[in-house]
Amino acid sequence: MCETCGCGLTNPNVLLHEHEIETKRVDLEEKVLRHNDRLAERNRGIFEATQILVVNLVSSPGAGKTTLLENTIRALKGEMAIGVIEGDQQTDRDAKRIEATGVDVLQINTIDACHLDAHMIRHALDHFSLLELDLLFIENVGNLICPGAFDLGEDFRVVVLSIPEGEDKPLKYPGVFIGSHLVLVSKVDLLRVLELEVNQFFTNVKKVHPHVPCLSLSAKTGEGMEGWYSWLRDKVKAKKKNLNQPPK
Numbered sequence: 024m025c026e027t028c029g030c031g032l033t034n035p036n037v038l039l040h041e042h043e044i045e046t047k048r049v050d051l052e053e054k055v056l057r058h059n060d061r062l063a064e065r066n067r068g069i070f071e072a073t074q075i076l077v078v079n080l081v082s083s084p085g086a087g088k089t090t091l092l093e094n095t096i097r098a099l100k101g102e103m104a105i106g107v108i109e110g111d112q113q114t115d116r117d118a119k120r121i122e123a124t125g126v127d128v129l130q131i132n133t134i135d136a137c138h139l140d141a142h143m144i145r146h147a148l149d150h151f152s153l154l155e156l157d158l159l160f161i162e163n164v165g166n167l168i169c170p171g172a173f174d175l176g177e178d179f180r181v182v183v184l185s186i187p188e189g190e191d192k193p194l195k196y197p198g199v200f201i202g203s204h205l206v207l208v209s210k211v212d213l214l215r216v217l218e219l220e221v222n223q224f225f226t227n228v229k230k231v232h233p234h235v236p237c238l239s240l241s242a243k244t245g246e247g248m249e250g251w252y253s254w255l256r257d258k259v260k261a262k263k264k265n266l267n268q269p270p271k
């Protein structure tokens with residue numbers, strides 16, 4: 024349960040009427056989010072000054088974020104300097120997987136929180152030689168709800184939606200898709216086994232966020248990965264020239 028974003032708030036006072044509880048919850052959420060937004064702006068300033076492209080990967084647990092990162096790093100590390108911030112409730116398992124690719128990585132364990140926030144990212148930055156980085160990935164905690172509410176100061180929020188999750192997830196959890204700049208439909212190697220069509224996923228993404236670009240790929244077979252690499256190359260280049268559009 025998360026106490027910082029309010030999603031895990033239990034009844035704070037049994038004597039309060041329901042509408043009073045709701046008011047307190049909204050006040051706390053607004054205060055936390057306003058504070059986070061200020062810190063996110065500071066992070067954005069750091070990323071502007073250092074010209075690092077920052078990509079925040081968001082998905083349900085198990086959608087394939089770490090596998091995607093492992094393959095992406097192996098493909099691109101010869102042409103750009105990459106760093107990774109890993110977010111998980113517990114363990115450094117993902118950090119160890121990324122470390123094996125040879126790039127700099129820092130694991131954040133959120134313990135009680137179901138998302139990363141801008142304050143955590145600011146502290147994590149102290150671990151990296153920022154002037155040497157071109158691209159910083161943030162793998163957010165696996166969760167399709169709370170990470171969508173927290174700006175980290177990133178350039179782009181990329182949602183990874185995997186085929187086994189089913190094509191209805193954008194309709195059920197629209198917030199995170201509405202706030203995204205790219206949607207990757209992952210594990211397309213499983214389409215045939217599950218008797219699904221990738222267009223069903225695209226259609227539902229477009230219903231909640233009509234203009235967001237979508238790519239489909241499989242980190243396992245390599246299908247579609249070139250499109251993702253090209254997207255990253257273009258954005259890293261644009262960041263160096265200050266050409267990326269402001270994200271929000």
Ligand SMILES: Nc1nc2c(ncn2[C@@H]2O[C@H](COP(=O)(O)OP(=O)(O)O)[C@@H](O)[C@H]2O)c(=O)[nH]1
Nearest residue numbers: 084085086087088089090091210212241242243
């Ligand atoms: N079939 C298939 N499995 C994948 C693919 N990418 C990841 N997986 C598997 O999905 C599981 C979760 O992957 P992981 O990268 O840890 O997901 P994360 O929790 O989002 O970081 C692992 O068993 C991976 O081997 C893919 O493209 N195709």
Ligand SMILES: [Mg+2]
Nearest residue numbers: 088089117162
């Ligand atoms: Mg992971």
